[in-house]
Amino acid sequence: MSPRTISKIAKELEINIETIRFYERKGLIDQPEKPAQGYRHYPDETLDRIRFIKRAQELGFTLDEIQNLLSLNDHPCGQVQALAEYKLSAVKAKMADLQRLDKALEELLSQCRRNDDDTHCPIIDSLQPK
DSSP states (O other): OOOBOHHHHHHHHTOOHHHHHHHHHHTSSOOOOOOSSSOOOBOHHHHHHHHHHHHHHHTTOOHHHHHHHHHGGGSOHHHHHHHHHHHHHHHHHHHHHHHHHHHHHHHHHHHHHHOOOTTOOHHHHHHSOO
16 A cells, blocks of 8 residues: 555544544654655554554553553563553453442442332432441
């Protein structure tokens, strides 16, 4: 493929031009030199790198973590694995928190459904300091 302008990359990847500029400011992608006349042209590698960034974001990695992953590209797989294992452990902890929240909300809703006293609400009561 041939080099593309920023607007062509944005359109092809269905992202905003400002997203690309933001990635440039964060150092996630390189900004090509501006020619004396015309527009900057981005190589295919930039397109691939943005796809990588977007996919990593879909998996829950932050931009800082993605920058770290990109910097590890030339390092042993073990370092990348350690980062992925840390992220997996954080995801599992969030899932456990969400499961606890789910159970608590189910219990509170159950109490509301059984509540015959319209003057108080079990959910509001549970949030009041004791």
